[in-house]
Amino acid sequence: MRIGVLGLQGAVSEHILSTDLALNELGIEGTVSEVRETTHLEDLDGIILPGGESTTISGLSHTSGITNQLRNSDLPILATCAGMILAGTSCDGPQQELIKRIDMHVTRNAFGTQRESFETRLNLKHIRELPAVFIRAPIIETLHDRKAKAIAEFDGKIVGAKKGKTIAVSFHPELTSDLRVHKMFLKSIK
Helix, strand or coil: CEEEEECCCCCHHHHHHHHHHHHHHHCCCCEEEEECCHHHHCCCCEEEECCCCHHHHHHHHHHHCHHHHHHCCCCCEEEECHHHHHHCCEECCCCCCCCCCCCEEEECCCCCCHHHCEEEEEEECCEEEEEEEECCCCEEEEECCCCCEEEEEECCEEEEEEECCEEEECCCHHHCCCCHHHHHHHHHHC
């Protein structure tokens, strides 16, 4: 199995490490590599869109052609924090080029600024008591897509959704030692 991590900005190395560990624990032979240009998307089985600054990632991804290529593919996606914004169809704040994988409106920085970042435990569909790190985290304001399902809520707000082989969460699973989100993604591909 070949997994890519969009390597333009954000928590790239953390996702590479978590995915590599998850592959090993699941006994799946595979590799994890950075994706910085469209040719890096060739022969991938899935891609991770990491957290970071969504406007920066969006701009670089659009300029490199990665946005259009992902928009027109059915490549499985794990989108975390800023990646969740990119996976949606609309968001508040600055205009961004989005991949539009799940028909949802995402609100940026919904829990506040960097200073209001926090860690909590939440339940994700089929995963109980998951440690979740929220850093300037977005929320799904509206989930329009009938084929998509909310898979996590926190404080009455949707913080996770799944549509087919696309999983979007507003927290950072790569910043904890819990590999269950990465494993869920890998199992959805297999």
